[in-house]
Amino acid sequence: MTEQFLTGKVALITGGSRGIGRAIALKLAAHGADIVINYARKTSAAEETRAAVEALGRRAIIIKANSAEAEKISAMFNRIETEFGRCDILVGNAASGIPRPVLETTDKHWDWTMDINARSILRCARRAVPLMEAHGWGRIISISSQGSTRVIPNYGITGLSKAVIEALTRYLAVDLAEKGIIVNAISPGVVDTDALKSFPIDVQQTVAETAARTPTRRIVTPEEVAALTAFLCTDDAAMIVGQTIVMDGGLGLLA
Numbered sequence: 001m002t003e004q005f006l007t008g009k010v011a012l013i014t015g016g017s018r019g020i021g022r023a024i025a026l027k028l029a030a031h032g033a034d035i036v037i038n039y040a041r042k043t044s045a046a047e048e049t050r051a052a053v054e055a056l057g058r059r060a061i062i063i064k065a066n067s068a069e070a071e072k073i074s075a076m077f078n079r080i081e082t083e084f085g086r087c088d089i090l091v092g093n094a095a096s097g098i099p100r101p102v103l104e105t106t107d108k109h110w111d112w113t114m115d116i117n118a119r120s121i122l123r124c125a126r127r128a129v130p131l132m133e134a135h136g137w138g139r140i141i142s143i144s145s146q147g148s149t150r151v152i153p154n155y156g157i158t159g160l161s162k163a164v165i166e167a168l169t170r171y172l173a174v175d176l177a178e179k180g181i182i183v184n185a186i187s188p189g190v191v192d193t194d195a196l197k198s199f200p201i202d203v204q205q206t207v208a209e210t211a212a213r214t215p216t217r218r219i220v221t222p223e224e225v226a227a228l229t230a231f232l233c234t235d236d237a238a239m240i241v242g243q244t245i246v247m248d249g250g251l252g253l254l255a
Contacts, residue, residue: 007032015094017046019193023222067120092121092142097158117161138181173242189248216249
């Protein structure tokens with residue numbers, strides 16, 4: 001039986017209806033948390049994830065909100081406060097990007113990507129932190145990527161936004177640790193989700209080639225990212241502060 005160490009806590013997962021976000025929602029629910037599933041487009045996927053959370057015996061609500069828009073984030077937190085009166089865990093997973101070389105991006109592309117991927121986490125934190133402070137406990141966990149430190153073709157604007165996420169993680173971590181709010185980020189390697197389909201690549205070939213190069217001879221799964229997220233929500237992980245944890249099967253160690 002899964003340990004229920006998150007019973008009584010509420011977790012918001014942005015981009016929580018599919019892929020890594022869905023896996024995190026289900027893992028935190030399995031450990032006892034009630035779940036807020038934020039999504040931007042596919043209501044059917046959000047409904048399926050809510051049903052899966054409820055099947056685990058936890059309460060779940062879905063909130064459609066574009067995380068690039070400040071007013072939508074504000075409305076989302078208004079509803080969270082009305083429905084639950086608290087938000088103990090914030091998982092910043094919502095992501096978007098413009099797959100093209102950096103010099104081919106526009107100011108609009110920059111604003112769009114930074115707002116969804118990075119500034120949304122800060123905006124959510126501004127609303128979530130007072131709710132966490134009220135209980136003297138909180139966790140903020142953001143999902144970054146290897147593109148924050150490595151050059152990946154057609155990933156420039158997204159990689160830049162991920163680097164911002166990691167810097168934001170460090171600053172929030174130092175500011176909030178004494179309040180009992182622990183902030184970290186996770187940087188997975190290639191994960192086979194729908195997000196890969198947005199890039200001009202052969203997904204199956206990319207996954208196969210990456211697995212072949214990785215020391216573990218496979219890629220990371222959404223469930224493994226979710227398991228690490230859950231661990232970072234335990235009291236055993238309370239002294240892991242402001243870190244970006246790389247989870248890539250050792251691929252980043254190779255030249």
